[in-house]
Amino acid sequence: MGDLARVPPSERVLLLPHCLRPAAACPGRPGRDGFGCPSDCPVEGCPIRALREEALRLGYKGVCIAPGGALALRFVRETRPKAVVAVACERELAEGREAVARLGEDPPLVVVVPLSRDGCVDTAVDLEAVLSILRVGT
C-alpha cells in the first residue's frame, strides 16, 4: 500500500462493480460512463454510494461503476490515472490485470479489493477495508 500513498488522490480513480448495488431497490441506470446514480437516490446503506462519496470527497479524479471490464478499461484509458483502486471478483480481477498491463508504457498502479461475496448480483465487500485503502496517504 506504500506505493498508493505516493499517488495523490487527484491522480487516482475508483472502479466499482455494479453488482454491489442493492439490485431490487436501486433506481440507477447504466450509461456510457458506467452506472449512473440519481442525486436523490433514496436507498439507504448502499455501499456504492458510501464508496463513491468518500472517493470524491478525498479528491479522486473519478469513480466508475462498471458493468464489466471493457467499460472500466475505457474509463481508465480516458482518465489516465496514476493509480486505480478497484473492487472486483476473481474473474474480473484476472481479466482486468491483463488489460491494464496492455495499456502500454507506464501503466497505472492497481490496488484491488476482492468481493467478500460474489455471484454477479447483490455482492458484498468489506466496506471499512475499501475506505481505509481509499484514504491511504491522504
Ligand code: SF4
Ligand atoms: S446510490 Fe446505490 S442504490 Fe442508489 S442508484 Fe446508486 S447504486 Fe443504486
